[in-house]
Amino acid sequence: MSEIIVQPSFKWQRQDGQDIKVKDWICPIAEISEEPQVVVLGVPLSRSSISASAASEFPNAFRKSWELFTTYYIDEQVDIRALRVADIGDVKMHTTDILQCHHNIRDAMQEVMARHPQSFYVSIGGDHSITAPLVRALSEGKRVGILQFDTHLDLRDLSNGPSNGTPIRQLLEAGVVQGEDVYNIGLHGFYNAPSLIEAAKHYGVNMITLKQMRRKGAQQQIAEVMAELQDKVDFVYVTVDIDVLDIAYAPGVPASTPGGMRTDELFDLLYEVGKYDAVRAMDFVCIDPQRDTSELQTVKAVTYAFLTALCSRYIHLK
Amino acid sequence: MSEIIVQPSFKWQRQDGQDIKVKDWICPIAEISEEPQVVVLGVPLSRSSISASAASEFPNAFRKSWELFTTYYIDEQVDIRALRVADIGDVKMHTTDILQCHHNIRDAMQEVMARHPQSFYVSIGGDHSITAPLVRALSEGKRVGILQFDTHLDLRDLSNGPSNGTPIRQLLEAGVVQGEDVYNIGLHGFYNAPSLIEAAKHYGVNMITLKQMRRKGAQQQIAEVMAELQDKVDFVYVTVDIDVLDIAYAPGVPASTPGGMRTDELFDLLYEVGKYDAVRAMDFVCIDPQRDTSELQTVKAVTYAFLTALCSRYIHLK
Amino acid sequence: MSEIIVQPSFKWQRQDGQDIKVKDWICPIAEISEEPQVVVLGVPLSRSSISASAASEFPNAFRKSWELFTTYYIDEQVDIRALRVADIGDVKMHTTDILQCHHNIRDAMQEVMARHPQSFYVSIGGDHSITAPLVRALSEGKRVGILQFDTHLDLRDLSNGPSNGTPIRQLLEAGVVQGEDVYNIGLHGFYNAPSLIEAAKHYGVNMITLKQMRRKGAQQQIAEVMAELQDKVDFVYVTVDIDVLDIAYAPGVPASTPGGMRTDELFDLLYEVGKYDAVRAMDFVCIDPQRDTSELQTVKAVTYAFLTALCSRYIHLK
Amino acid sequence: MSEIIVQPSFKWQRQDGQDIKVKDWICPIAEISEEPQVVVLGVPLSRSSISASAASEFPNAFRKSWELFTTYYIDEQVDIRALRVADIGDVKMHTTDILQCHHNIRDAMQEVMARHPQSFYVSIGGDHSITAPLVRALSEGKRVGILQFDTHLDLRDLSNGPSNGTPIRQLLEAGVVQGEDVYNIGLHGFYNAPSLIEAAKHYGVNMITLKQMRRKGAQQQIAEVMAELQDKVDFVYVTVDIDVLDIAYAPGVPASTPGGMRTDELFDLLYEVGKYDAVRAMDFVCIDPQRDTSELQTVKAVTYAFLTALCSRYIHLK
Amino acid sequence: MSEIIVQPSFKWQRQDGQDIKVKDWICPIAEISEEPQVVVLGVPLSRSSISASAASEFPNAFRKSWELFTTYYIDEQVDIRALRVADIGDVKMHTTDILQCHHNIRDAMQEVMARHPQSFYVSIGGDHSITAPLVRALSEGKRVGILQFDTHLDLRDLSNGPSNGTPIRQLLEAGVVQGEDVYNIGLHGFYNAPSLIEAAKHYGVNMITLKQMRRKGAQQQIAEVMAELQDKVDFVYVTVDIDVLDIAYAPGVPASTPGGMRTDELFDLLYEVGKYDAVRAMDFVCIDPQRDTSELQTVKAVTYAFLTALCSRYIHLK
Amino acid sequence: MSEIIVQPSFKWQRQDGQDIKVKDWICPIAEISEEPQVVVLGVPLSRSSISASAASEFPNAFRKSWELFTTYYIDEQVDIRALRVADIGDVKMHTTDILQCHHNIRDAMQEVMARHPQSFYVSIGGDHSITAPLVRALSEGKRVGILQFDTHLDLRDLSNGPSNGTPIRQLLEAGVVQGEDVYNIGLHGFYNAPSLIEAAKHYGVNMITLKQMRRKGAQQQIAEVMAELQDKVDFVYVTVDIDVLDIAYAPGVPASTPGGMRTDELFDLLYEVGKYDAVRAMDFVCIDPQRDTSELQTVKAVTYAFLTALCSRYIHLK
Ligand SMILES: [Ca+2]
Ligand SMILES: [Ca+2]
Ligand SMILES: [Ca+2]
Ligand SMILES: [Ca+2]
Ligand SMILES: [Ca+2]
Ligand SMILES: [Ca+2]
Ligand SMILES: [Ca+2]
Ligand SMILES: [Ca+2]
Ligand SMILES: [Ca+2]
Ligand SMILES: [Ca+2]
Ligand SMILES: [Ca+2]
Ligand SMILES: [Ca+2]
Structure with a gap:
């Protein structure tokens, strides 16, 4: 197998039958017989986080939550088990060389793309610094748009290295992405410093506050953003920073905040996002x-969000 | 007193005066002088729960919360102290014979009905397996409708015994209730397996998702359901599985989930339910x-919900 | 310095630059060069609380949270750093003489007013008993209106002393405030006893339930209340009892309740409140x-609420 | 009944039989037929605590724990059910007048003594300020010794009122107790300020550190202290400040500390204390x-300590 | 495979090398090549517990903790990886038929013995009710001694079914074990009712309190007990009820108590136990x-205890 | 001031008087008038930790705890306020370049030594990776011994970079320290992999298990180790990895374990260590x-340990 992608540390005992759980459905890459339609990649890096974070433990926490969900979505009366989803494992990390970790993430994503060129890619962080190398790998020769759900702009200057405060800035500075192709939905409150606003304006990043989104509604908001993006880019990368959620709904983030999004709003937004073929990765x-x-x-909320996005893709794009 | 109903393990020191608390109002059955209009029955059984549960401790947790609430409902400017509510105690349970427990529940409910035939009955679980024997006792010679608030359908097959996953199935299989007379409000997400959906369709159970309810609003949704039910049944049994609430509002359940109902929505629904004389028990x-x-x-949310339902009954049906 | 106002027990290492935090902005009174526009006063008293409370620790908890917020409010694209806010310290308290504490609070507020007559005053409790001496100090020779956000009426009779259950009653009985000038927004549920309702009616206190406010919307509700108040009073005092919030949003109060306000609703209400020059203190x-x-x-929610109110004042009244 | 002693807010449903719990054994005063040998008095005052404290809720927490213990002490193979223990209720408290509370405590203890002159008295706090009025009531016309288990000396000067930092100082200053008759066992670490040490030396209070006690062993330490005390005083009052325990064993105190006593050490000490008839109250x-x-x-540890002391009295003094 | 033993729900990704963890060492039964010397059997039953318990989740919690320990025991400078330990899976349980569960446990243990007659058996509960069927299976045709570490005697009468309060009584009543062959070490405090003491005396169960054990020391205590047992029985079954530990060391049990054993004491006792070939199962x-x-x-403490017992066996009996 | 040492983010409002707290005693370096005898340096680095860690937040947590302790040590009846202790601030860290962080730590320690050559140095981590650069700075031209209290050997090979698993290995490989000069006290259980044991033996590191230390007692153990060390080295560096403590006493570490040291044992050991002038830093x-x-x-335990070490130095070396 790969040098740069390692097996998860545990494996579910998968079971067949009419009533399966998500754990019985998502398949280790080595055991899937047909080409997967969705590839899940763990990215257990969080020593690059500005504030202390154990986000490196989330890929496994995510996998453990799979026994709590079925494959049937009662809101739309649909069973998504026919969608072929493979767990390809985790990017290998170095203990102290963070740049090496970022290189490994980029290389791992390239390897995933090379092996599964037609798949939809879902990366499970880790902190937000992983988005820069992931988009780098995906964007080669393409114009890529970014649809970001976040409380923060992630546009800090790079003087203190590539952290979870810088991924969008890195991509803009490197010319990998253009500012006008970045849409950040969910901004609110007193959490972004002036220099970030200035950078956003300088690069032309589209800032959409939570209140603005609420006035439009999830469906129209995503429709408008995707309409604009589809005219400009080759494909769209969706990045969901879970700190976009209100502290009442997602306390388990390094910087949980009041004034944020409700989970039902995030689920609705991701359901809309799932309708667009232009979205290639998240x-x-x-x-x-x-x-x-x-x-x-918090862990359960993310798994629900992940399933909602996949479910919508399955319904609308199969 | 009864062989099958035992006194609660503690008793409030009740006090008189203008400003009483719920603890001063709800009366041990032995101390009430007039016929009670509402009888509260504790059903401390949860070894029948599929996942580990301490719901058997809820009847006492519920009683302890009575000191946190007054009898005055400021939203409607009404004092409900004139409603006569009696605490009749807990169904006696066996430590290891779950079927015996279920028989005791049925027998206890029959005894309650025999002693207080005109009352409204509120049972405090316990896990959802208690609903089957309770409805059995109440339904003799009657056509009963079930209005269920739940994240789950509770239609598992009975091969593994009568648990909190099976009460509705039990009642349907036994012909105690008809599928078309069951309305489940609040379904959402990835929590019901395909065989349950299949069973729901087979029996004609009415599935109303949380999103559907939200589009209608609590008042219209309950009005429509009750209109249909009143045409068909002799009386309606309301069963509230608190896991219908979102994990942000009710973490204290064996399977709390994101994507669920808010407490204010549940309170509104139960206020509507309280308007109907056809509802005989909950x-x-x-x-x-x-x-x-x-x-x-979570405990406080249930007591608030209980008081809201009684308050509405008091306003509309006294 | 003052005998009755003491320095906070710790001081932030304040930093300059483009990207400052609230900790770098709010200034110890001794270090501010110009006259402050807003004065923050800590009132660490909670032994006057009916139920056990550590609200006396909130002024410092509030100060500690200042490193978690920037001065830039992205919803309105405004940086509030130009507003001069000074932290004047805490009212000195006696360990066992609660009446002495209340006198100190009144004296401290008088001293603050004497030294900074043009400022806006924000007091950080402490329990609700502090509002009575604060309003006493502020109201001399003036007709003052009270805009209260609370789950409770705080109209208990005074037979058991001046506690957090009595501040409004104290002000009414003493003729400091008139009942018709008190507006309580956010009342809900089973938390006020009949004698309080009776007192509210006796004094003519305006009771606005959370449901009523929701039907009107924050903007119209505040507009109506302020229109009425501005006709009657010289200035308005706003008191925010954080137990008005739902237990899902603010568990950290002595009596958290289901059925309460969401944080986004409180933020919206305080944003509206910030538009009125008639509001002199909160x-x-x-x-x-x-x-x-x-x-x-809970702590973060209060800081967000505080910043929202100040931000709105800065936008609308500068 | 008394004006100054109020019934507990709840009552256990007591049961007979061979296998009873402590809840079935300790009897409400109104229901006991013979003169009690031990009287338990709740003293729910903690607004007199220097740091915020909910110790006022401990008397009820203590009563609730009674269902977790039997009357049989397996270490000595003895059943203590024959000891007649009565729960006389709680001292009535004022919400804001702390001196009134202290007077009530003294009056209540006097009433208890008047009604049950031969009993052993156990008071359940509350914070340590209650010890001063309790000893005042008990000591009239007698020379009383104090055996204190505490991390602190409680010898603060009285300039800030009678708090949980001052009870021993109050008794010494008032001449109710003599310094040489006070023995404090369990002192350790960096928790007493120099002025307290100075006061201890000034008054001749006997300071016995935890390390000194450990070197002697519980049995010899208590034997020596009691030998000295019995020569000097009429009776001994034992006061157990649970913060004497290590934070690993008793986190539930306002100022838990590392370096403290283990629970087994406290149990051994109280077992020794129980051997002496000179001990009249604790x-x-x-x-x-x-x-x-x-x-x-922490709650369970205190109930175990209470039972151990009573058990030893029962064995040695019946 | 077996009908009555099911695979664990997950499997570790085991790794080779010099530095392995316990997860890399304990082997699923299907993957072990040589006959195992130790067989681990999960027994996930706790609906038979008198008080609510999630002990049914412990077998998996135990397996998850395997990544936290190495195979090297530094106290004795020994690597135990050469010991062949197999995880055979969990006994299959019924949701509501507790007697069926107990039968399954007995049958599963018989199957384990049949398949691996020379192994040492370690069962991972579950509540204490599992010990009765386990000993039944093991004792056929043999005289078995029981060495119990427990706060409780587990000698309740059987009128309320076979629960975690009855296993020793069941074995005595059925004549499977003789009272004189049962040694309970660790008894303390006020946790056993008189009828249990009476039963212990009736059957001649050997009660050794924690204090008695401390006076002897772990080594001598176990030596004495084992000397007596080896004279009488064919083999010894060791049952460790983790509630024998003090609440400071093991809060995670249904009835944690102060006054209990420290973990280092339990580890020492189990190290001694590991020296005896007569011990066949635990x-x-x-x-x-x-x-x-x-x-x-608590989970970590149990895994450490398990490893200590195996390590001692490896050193002394290999 | 220094480029590489930054001010703590907050400052205590220090107070004079007889009864001061540690917060009033330890002095910011800029405010101390005489040469400090002890210099405290914060080292907020933990992204170098193998498992996720927020140890970077400990220097401030340590400073915050200073209000909980006085300067008087009652066990020895000594006030240590005459000891001049200065807080010099925190080493400046880079967000993503861990090697740069380590260089900064070394440079900062060199700067501290240059400015305060006669002081005793106490560094507050951070994770254990900080010990390597600290010792590097201190050891120039000297033979340094290391007295380590740890559950782990910290001798991992360096293939994955300099982490908290490698500091001792780094110093040995670089020849900064000799294996025979390293004494590790407190080793226990199943937490060190074979390669670490092998490395310890290869380098001649002295391994002293917790059990061995307990048999000797703290005083004799330290006396023996220090006697050996003083013969060999120029000075001794003491490093205290708080995970040496048992999980019951110090849960707040990345890898808390059962079977560890009690706090009173650690305090005794550090009291002994404080007697030796050869100890220059810790x-x-x-x-x-x-x-x-x-x-x-856990935080309180560390502050107590720190004070104990300083107190002993003050008593024995002043
Ligand atoms: Ca963010
Ligand atoms: Ca982000
Ligand atoms: Ca459910
Ligand atoms: Ca259900
Ligand atoms: Ca309130
Ligand atoms: Ca209030
Ligand atoms: Ca104390
Ligand atoms: Ca004290
Ligand atoms: Ca037990
Ligand atoms: Ca047991
Ligand atoms: Ca370590
Ligand atoms: Ca270490």
Whole structure:
């Protein structure tokens, strides 16, 4: 197997039958017989986080939550088990060389693309610094748009290295992405410093606050953003920083905040996102399982969000 | 007193005066002088729960919360102290014979009915398996409708015994209730397996998702359901599985989920339910006080819901 | 310095630059060069609380949260750093003489007014008993209106002393405030006893339930209340009892309740309040940091609310 | 009944039989037929605590724990059910007048003594300020010795009122107790300020550190202290400040500390104390149930300590 | 494979090399090439617990902890990886028929013995009710001694069914074990009712309190007990009820108590136990992972205890 | 000031008087008038930790705990306020370049030594990786011994970079320290892999298990180790990895374990260490405040340990 992608540390005992769980459905890459339609890649890096974070433990926390969900989505009366989803494992990380980690992430994504060129890619962070190398790998020769759900702009200057505060800035500075192709939905409150606003304006990043989104509604908001993006880019990368959610709905992030999005709003937004073939990849970042409640409120929310996005893709794009 | 109904393990020191609390109002059955209009029955059984549950501790947790609420409902400017509510105690349980427990529940409900034939009955679980024997006792010679608030259909097949996953199936298979007379409101997400959907369709159970309810609004949704039910049945049994609530509002259940109902929505629904004389009994199930927050978020929510339902009955049906 | 106002026990290392935090902006009174526009006063008293409370620890918990917020409000694209806000310290308290504490609070507020007559005053409790001496100090020779956000009426009779259950009653009985000038927004549920309702009616206190406010919307509700108040009073005092929030949004209060307000609703209400020059002072009370979650959900909510009110003032009244 | 002693807010449903729990054994005063040998008095005052404390909730937390213990002590193979223990209720408290509370405590203890002159008295705090009025009541016309288990000397000067930092100082200054008759066992670490040491030396208080006690062993240490005390005083009052325990064993106190006593050491010490008829009364103070673990570690430790002391009395003094 | 033993729900990705973890060493039964010397059997039953318990989740919690320990025991400078330990899976359980569960446990143990007659058997509970069917299976045709570490005697009468309060009584009543062959070490405090003491005396069960054990020391205590047992029985079954530990060391049990054993004492006792070839099987019961701390204090303690026992066996009996 | 040492983010309001707290005693370097005898340096680095760690937040958590301790040590009846202790601030860190962080640590320590050559140095981690650069700075031209209190050997090979698993290996490989000059006290259990043992033997590191230390006692153990060390080295560096403590005493570390040291044992050991002038510097590492209990059990333990060491130095070496 790969040098740069390692097996998850545990494997579900998968079971057949009418009533399966997500754990019985998502398949280790080595055991899937047909070409997967969706590839899940763990990216367990969080020593690049500005504030202390155990987001590196989220890929496994995510896998463990698979026994809590079925493959049947009752809101749309659909069973998504026919969608072929493979778990390809985790990017190998170095303990102290963060740049090496970022290189490994880029190389791993390239390897995933090379092996599964037609798949939809879902990366499970890790902190937000992983988005820069992931988009680098995906964007080669393409114009890529970014649809970001975040409380923060992630446009810090790079003087202190590539952290979870810088991924969008890195991509803009490197010319990998253009500012006008970045749409950030969910901004609110007193969490972004002036220099980030200035950078956003300088690069032309599209800032859409949570209140603006609420006035439009999820469906129209995504429709408008995707209409604009589809005219400009070859494909769209969706990045979901879970700190976009309100602290009442997602305490398990390094910087949980009041004034944020509700989970039902995020689920609706991702359901809309799932309708667009232009979306080629997505990630979920900045979930710290050590800060989650004992009932796993945040981890469960992410798995629900992930399933909602896949379910919508299955319904609309199969 | 009864062989099958035992006194609660503690008793409030009740006080008189203008400003009483719920603890001063709800009366031990032995101390009430007039016929009660509402009888509260504790059903402390949860060894029948599929996943580990301490819902057996909820009847007492519920009673302890009575000191946190007054009898005055400021939203409607009404004091409900004139409603005569009696606490009749708990169904006696066996430590290891679950079928015996279920028989005791049925027998206890029959005894309650025999002694207080005109009352409204509120059972405090316990897990959802208690609903089957309760409805059995209540339905003799009557056509009964079920209005269920739940994240799950509770239609598992009976091969593994009568658990909290099977009560509706039990009642349907036994012909105690007809599928068309069951309305489940609040379904959402990835929590029901295909065989349950199949069973729901086979029996004609009415599935109303949370999103559908939200589009209609609580008032219209309940009006429509009750209009249909009143045409068909002799009376309606309301069963509230607290896991219908979102994990942000009710973490203290064995299977808390994101994507669920808010407490204010549940309160509105139960206020509507309280308007109908056809509703003869209700239960609250699957609250696990050991998983609740230190501030008793879930326990308090159930007591609020209970009071809202009674308050509405008092306003509309006195 | 003052005998009755003491320095906070710690001081932030304040930093300059483009990207400052609230900790770098709010200035110890001794270090501010120009006259402050806003004065923040800590009132660390909670032994006057009916139920056990560590609200006395909130002023410092509030100050500690200042490193979690920037001065830039992205919803309105405004940086509020030009607003001069000074932290004047805490009212000195006696360990066992609660009346002395209340006198100190009144004297401290008088001293603040004497030294900074043009400022806007924000008091950080402490429990709700502090509002009575604060309003006493502020109201001399003036007709003052009270805009209260609370789950409770705070109209208990005074037979058991001046506690967090009595501040409004104290002000009414003493003729400091008139009942018709008190507007309580956010009332809900089963938390006020009949004698309080009776007192509210007796004094003519305006009771606006959370449901009524929701039907009107924050903007119209505040517009109506302020229109009425501005006709009657010289200035308005705003008091925010954080237990007005739902337990899902603010568990860290001595009596958290289901059925309450969401944080986004409170933020909207305070944004509206910030538009009125007639509002001269406000307080935030009844936050118990020892009951907050490990992620500081309640503390962060109050700081966000405080910033929202100031931000709106800055936008509309500068 | 008394004006100054109020019934507990709840009552256990007591049961007979061979296998009873402590809840079935300790009897409400109104229901006991013979003169009690031990009287338990709740003293729910903690607004007199220097740091915020919910110790006022401990008397009820203590009563609730009675269902977790039997009357049989397996270490000595003895059943203590024959000891007649009565729960006389709680001292009535004022919400804001702390001096009134202290007067009530003194009056209540006098009333208890008047009604049950031959009993052993156990007071359940509350914070340590309660010890001063309790000893005042008990000591009239007698020379009383104090055996204190504490991390602190409680010798603060009285300039800030009678708090949980001052009870011993109050008794010494008032001449109620003599310094040489006070023995404090369990002192350790960096928790007493120099002025307290100075006061201890000035008054001749006997300071015995935890390390000194450990070198002697519980049996010899108590034997020596009691030998000295019995020569000097008429009777001995034992006061147990639960913060004497290590934070690993008793986190639920306002100021838990590392370096403290283990529970087994405290149990051994109280077993020795129970051997002496000269001990006429004891109290347990400064337990804050809101800071305890979810498994009630601290509350259970106090109940075990209480039972151990009574058990030893029963064995040695019956 | 077996009808009555099911695969664990997940499998570790095992790794080779010099530095392995316990997860890399304990082998699924299907993957072990040589005959195992130790067989681990999960027994996920806790609906038979008197008080609510999630001990059914412990077998998997135990397996998950395997990544936290190496195979090298530094106290004795020994690597135990050469010991062949196989994980055979979990006994299949019924959801509501507890007697069926107990039959399955007995049958599963018989099957294990039939397939691996020379192994040492370690059963991982589950609650203490599992010990009765396990010993039944093991004792056929043999005289078996029981060495129990417990806070409780587990000698309740059987009128309420075979629960975690009855296993020793069941074995005595059925004549499977003789009272004189049962040694309970660790008894303390006020946790056993008189009828249990009476039963212990009636049957001649040997009661050794924690204090008695401490006076002897672990080595001598076990030496004495084993000397007596080896004279009488064919083999010894060791049952470790984790509630024998103090609440400071093992909060994660249904009934944690102060006054119990320290973990280092339990480890020493099990190290001594490991020296005796007469010990043929052991179990660990009554661990409730849902009540454990977030740092898994109790779960880790059990795994350490398990490893200590195996390590001692490896050193002394290989 | 320095480029490489930054001010702490907050400053205590220090107070004079007889009864001061540690916060009033330890002095910011800029405010101390005489040459400090002890210099405290914060080293907020933990992205170098193998497992996720928020130890970077410990220097500030340590400073915050200073208000909980006085300067008087009652065990020895000594006030240590005459000892001049200065807080010099924190080493400046880079967000993503861990090697740069390590260089900064070394440079900062060199700067501290240059400015305060006669002081005793206490570094507050951070994770254990900081010990390597600290010792590098201190050891120039000297033979340095290391006295380590740890559950782990920290001798991992360097293939994955300089982490908290490698500091001792780094120093040995680089020849900065000799294996025979390293003494590790407190080793226990199943937490060190064979390659580490092999490395320890290869380099001649002295391994002293917790059990061995307990048999000797703290005083004799330290006396023996220091006698050996003083013969060999120029000075001794003491490094305290708080994970040496048992999980019951110090849950707030990245890898808390059962079977560890009690706090009173650690305090005794550090008291002995404080007697030796040969000890020139020490550090405390691997405390993760985010994993600590709400009562700050681990943080308080470290502050107590720090004070004990300084107190002993003050008594024996002043
Ligand atoms: Ca973010
Ligand atoms: Ca981000
Ligand atoms: Ca359900
Ligand atoms: Ca259900
Ligand atoms: Ca209120
Ligand atoms: Ca209020
Ligand atoms: Ca104390
Ligand atoms: Ca004290
Ligand atoms: Ca037990
Ligand atoms: Ca047992
Ligand atoms: Ca370590
Ligand atoms: Ca280490």
